[in-house]
Amino acid sequence: MAEPLIAIEHVEKVYRRDALEIPVLNDVNLEILQGEFVSLMGPSGSGKTTLLNLIAGIDQPTRGRIVIGGKDIARIGQSELARWRSRTVGFIFQLYNLLPVLTAFENVELPLLLTPLKRAERRRHVETALKIVSLEDRMDHYPRQLSGGQEQRVAIARAIVSDPAILVADEPTGDLDAKSAEEILVLLNRLNAEFGKTIVMVTHDPKAAARAHRMVHLDKGVLHADEQTEAGAARKA
Amino acid sequence: MAIPIKYNARNLVNRKVSTGMTVLVICLVVTVFLFVLALWQGVNRTLSVNASTRxxxxxxxxxxxxxxxxxxxxxxxxxxxxxxxxxxxxxxxxxxxxxxxxxxxxxxxxxxxxxxxxxxxxxxxxxxxxxxxxxxxxxxxxxxxxxxxxxxxxxxxxxxxxxxxxxxxxxxxxxxxxxxxxxxxxxxxxxxxxxxxxxxxxxxxxxxxxxASDPDAAARYIETVKGDQRLKLEGKTEKKYYEEQMVTGAPIKVLAILVGVFTAIGASFGAMNTMYAQVSARTREIGTLRAIGFSRRSVLASFILEALLLCVAGGIAGTTLAFILFNLILTKPTGTMNFRTFSEVLFNFRLTPPLIAGGIAFSLAMGVFGGFFPAWRASRLKITTALREV
Amino acid sequence: MKFFNLVWRNVFRKKTRTVLTTGSIVLVLVLIVVLTCLLQAMEQDPSGNRGSNRLVVQHATGLANFLPLSQRQRIEQIPGVVAVSPQIWFGGVYRDDKPENFFGQLSCDPEIFFTKLFDDATIDPAIEKEFRATQNSFVAGQSLVNKFHWKKGEHIMLRGTYIPVTLDLVFVGAYRSGDESNAFFHNEYLNQAKWFGANRVTGIYYLKVADAADLPRVTSTIDKMFENSDAPTKTLTEKQFQASFMEMMGNIKGLIRWISLIILFAVTLIVANTVAMSARERVTEISVMRTLGFRPGHILGFILSEAVLMSLLGGLLGVVLAKYLFVPGMVKGMATTPMAPFLINFKVTGSVLLAAFLISVGVGVLAGFVPAIRSSRIRIVDGLRQVV
Incomplete structure (x- = not known):
């Protein structure tokens, strides 16, 4: 079997609130292969978002290892982690989280400002990303001038513009109507199939979860089930 | 129906840092204003007190x-x-x-x-x-x-x-x-x-x-001296003589007005900012209050009241600070040049009751000016949009 | 520089807030510029701060007492002394008793005054020659001439106050120098007016020494020479002499300094509050940026830059408004006060403007520092959940 892209080994996460210790994740082990599309499911408070944050490198575990692309990101410093994030992970939020003061173009360009790319090169990358999400005609619109679905597509363009290997999405369809949600899911499938992005998505919508290759269930911080979906079976075959 | 003042007071206490900073700004501005005014009053009092008309x-x-x-x-x-x-x-x-x-x-x-x-x-x-x-x-x-x-x-x-x-x-x-x-x-x-x-x-x-035996006699004496060609002298009552010297205080008065007006507007801008931030942070709350049945006018009054509370707290603090300053630290007389005599005129800083009232009124003015526009915005919010605000 | 757009947009995120904050900075800076210029005007040095090797000899008891003219010759004989001019502060009333019409009126010895004594003043040689040749003439500082619009050949009347004579003087021209608030006329013309001290006494001696190193020696020689006479002297450098008037103003200078400092502190609080409010409202956004790979240092830089940029805008506007609107307005406002004579030297110098500008940057840095550090320390997961 191929080396996994993401390997989560005996991960524990404990939050401290004053003197109280709240265990959120308890000995979680999970491997995700290159090119896989995994959905994380579970009731609220199950720790699925925490697990996603750990994979995205915006939080670090109390114990255990998170090896991504051969690197244990549980053990590296904040600055290096930030650099690692900007190269390796694209994050998609439930509420899109675009910067209201910037246009669609400028929002997508934001991660590229951290690279040594020249202005013209940045423009090319941004245009490519916006073309993939079919919003090349909305470049100069501000977020408030866009619909929810459009905003989420801009957010996806922002996530893929620096060509990261992994996309993590936290309830990306949670705030959208059915039609827009479907568009986003189609887009994610396409990014997975066509561009080979490894995707980890948190959702509580079983229909959305079914679009992934695997569904991982969490409850009370413990990994419960890890099942292959029909889509996953079809891909294997 | 008025929104209880407790609501405003709690809101002010809740955001300690922002309230504290605004109060401190108003306090400093009031202190500086009183300081300059007390200086002016001090000079003028020295030149007017006990000056006789006889x-x-x-x-x-x-x-x-x-x-x-x-x-x-x-x-x-x-x-x-x-x-x-x-x-x-x-x-x-x-x-x-x-x-x-x-x-x-x-x-x-x-x-x-x-x-x-x-x-x-x-x-x-x-x-x-x-x-x-x-x-x-x-x-x-x-x-x-x-x-x-x-x-x-x-x-x-x-x-x-x-x-x-x-x-x-x-x-x-x-x-x-x-x-x-x-x-x-x-x-x-x-x-x-x-x-x-x-x-x-x-x-x-x-x-x-x-x-002179009385003020009328003083006037007659002045006339007599004026009319006497041998003397080549003129008479002036003590009161008039010192009034003429009050030009000495004029630059301080200009300074007081300049400093007072500029800092007051600046500080009310600061208060206005704080209040605008409150209105936008409490948009949902305002929507709820309106939905419960409070009128636009109550919301307007409530936010102006909150700004007034904020500024008067600063005004009282500033007046207290000035009081302490004048009574404990600046107790020695100070001096400035009397432009008429080229000598030093000595005076004490005087924080008179009208001045104290002035300081408080000054802070109230900042409150009204700083509070009105944000309160107006709050009172104009549409209930439906306000409630939808995250 | 590629981040400038982001910072700029964030500065104008809430326009009302930015306008108000910038407005308060503008007001405070205008005030500071005006107050500083006021201090500078009062401290004007005739040599324009270049140092003049000049001394002023006054009566030891104070300016109100006269010195006998017989002292002149003895001072002139002291080695190192280049030129001595007796001078009398006339203090006359021009036009009317209003303080705005008051200005410095000094008699002098025209033969040496501009050539050997007040030689750092600039004066047209033709004017200087005419001034020397015409006994009832006077010259005045350019700023003073601008104020009263005197034309060549115009007569002015000065009614004496403590010297009970009225002078009828004819204007011949202007001089330029660091202090342009005075008018000078002939000692001899005043003597002709037969006042009680004519040809007998003078107010001060104004003298120049060849070498700056000689100043202390000449000073003590003069004071020792007359120590036990009827008119003991007190010799001061020109700068000390000017400063002695400032000292008389009492604590005004210190007062203005304190006021400036306090209002600067107040405006720093206002800006800090604005930046803090703005940063607090953006906790989620800041976390999103951190998620995208921006480091704490970036966030710190952005918030700090916002504060500085806002202050800078206020500073720029304040400096421009102060120079072109408020300072001229201030001169007008003070024109009817006894400050008017000082205001003749009231100029907004480049260094004051530069200082005001730098102060505004300083306010921005001080105000932005704490919110910037707090923002940069937000934990991403907390920020995304908005618990901060």
Missing amino acids: NVLTMRVGSQAEMQSVVTRDAYEMIRALPGIERNAKGEPLVSPELLTLINIPRQDGKSSNVQIRGVGPVGFEMRPGVRIVDGRIMNPGTNEAIVSKNLATRFAGMGIGDRIKSGAFRWIIVGHFDGSGSAYESEIWVDAKDLQAQSKRPIFSSVFVR
Whole structure:
């Protein structure tokens, strides 16, 4: 079997609130292969978002290892982690989280400002990303001038513009109507199939979860089930 | 129906840092404003207190200050014979020929200032009941003795009883301290007129003080002097003379207005910012209040009230700070140049009740100005949109 | 520089807030510029701060006392003394008694005054020659001439106050120098007026020494020379002499300094509050940026830059408004006060403007520092959940 892209080994996460210790994740082990599309499911408070944050490198575990692309990101410093994030992970939020003061173009360009790319090169990358999400005609619109679905597509363009290997999405369809949600899911499938992005998505919508290759269930911080979906079976075959 | 004031007070307490900073800004601005105003009041009070409408200064025509004037002995004798002048128990007319000059003496802070030195006779004391010896005794003629105001003694060096004043050819020995009831005389050193004539080698007088029997007699006396071609003198009531010197305080007044207006607008901008931030942070709350049934007017009043609370807290703090400053730290008299006499006029900072009221009113004004626009915005919010706000 | 757009957009995120904050900075800076210029005007040095090797001899008791003219010759004989001019402060009334019409009127010895004594002043040689040749003429500082619009050949009347004579002087021209608030006329013309001290006494001696190193020696020589005479002297450098008037103003200078400092502190609080409010409202956004790979240092830089940029805008506007609107307005406002003579030297110098500008940057840095550090320390997961 191929080396996994993401390997989560005996991960524990404990939050401290004053003197109280709240265990959120308890000995979680999970491997995700290159090119896989995994959905994380579970009731609220199950720790699925925490697990996603750990994979995205915006939080670090109390114990255990998170090896991504051969690197244990549980053990590296904040600055290096930030650099690692900007190269390796694209994050998609439930509420899109675009910067209201910037246009669609400028929002997508934001991660590229951290690279040594020249202005013209940045423009090319941004245009490519916006073309993939079919919003090349909305470049100069501000977020408030866009619909929810459009905003989420801009957010996806922002996530893929620096060509990261992994996309993590936290309830990306949670705030959208059915039609827009479907568009986003189609887009994610396409990014997975066509561009080979490894995707980890948190959702509580079983229909959305079914679009992934695997569904991982969490409850009370413990990994419960890890099942292959029909889509996953079809891909294997 | 009004929204309870408790709601505003709790909101202010809830955001301690932002409230604290705004209150501190208002407090500082009020303190500075009161400080400058107290300075202006101090100067003016010194030049107006105890200035009599019956005491008339007689000086050479065109003189702006006693020091610039010259009155001869002959003229003095002629004045003594004029009508309308009050007489004392001994039957002498209350006419005091006085000589003034400046001496430059060291202050306690190591710098130096010009001080008026006034040569007077016993009648001079009789005419000014506000001037009393508080320590030591009155000077004796012919002994080069001097008395200084107690205010002067705290500001200038070597002014204790028994100390000697030495400046140029002047030599005086201090035998007493006097209290001038807050008047301009508290900026002076008093000596015997004949001694001063001798030491300064000037056998003349600067001015002649005359006590008229009543204000009408004072007016008549002024007319008589004006009409007398031999004298070439003019009379001015003490009150008018010092009023003319109040131009000294004018730059401080301009300064006070300038500083007051600029800082007040600046500070209310700060308060306005805080209130705008509150309105946008509490949009949902405002929507809820409106949905419950509070009117637009109640919301408007409530937010203005909150701004007023914020600013008045600052106003009270600022007034308190000024009060502490004036009563505990700035208790010594300070001085500024009297532009008419080129000597130093001494005064105390005075935080009068009207000034305290002014400070509070000043902060209220900032509250109204700073609170109105944000409150207006709050009262205009649509309930439906406000409730949808995250 | 590629981040400038982001910072700029964030500065104008809430326009009302930015306008108000910038407005308060503008007001405070205008005030500071005006107050500083006021201080500078009062401290004007005739040599324009270059140092002049000049001394002023006054009566030891103070300016109100005269010195005998017989002292002149003895001072002139002191080695190192280049030129001595007796001068009298006339203090006359021009036009009317109003303080705004008051200005410095000094008599001098025209033969040496501009050539050997006040030689750092700039004056047209033709004017200087005419001034020397015409006994009832006067010259005045350019700023003073601008104020009263005197034309060549115009007569002015000065009614004496402590010297009871009226002078009728004819204007010949202007001089330029660091202090342009005075008018100068002939000692001899004043003597002709037969006042009580004519040909007998003077107010001060104004003198120049060849070498700056000689100043202390000449000073003590003069004062020792007359120590036991009828008119003991007190010799001061020109700068000390000017400063002695400032000292008389009492604590005004210190007062203005304190006021400036306090209001600067207040405006720093206002800006800090604005930046803090703005940063607090953006906790989620800041976390999103951190998620995208921006480091804490970036966030710190952005918030700090916002504060500085806002202050800078306020500073720029304040400096411009102060120079072109408020300072001229201030001169007008003070024109009817006894400050008017000082205001003749009232100029907004480049260094004041530069200082005001730098102060505004300083306010921005101080105000932005704490919110910037707090923002940069937000934990991403907390920020995304908005618990901060």
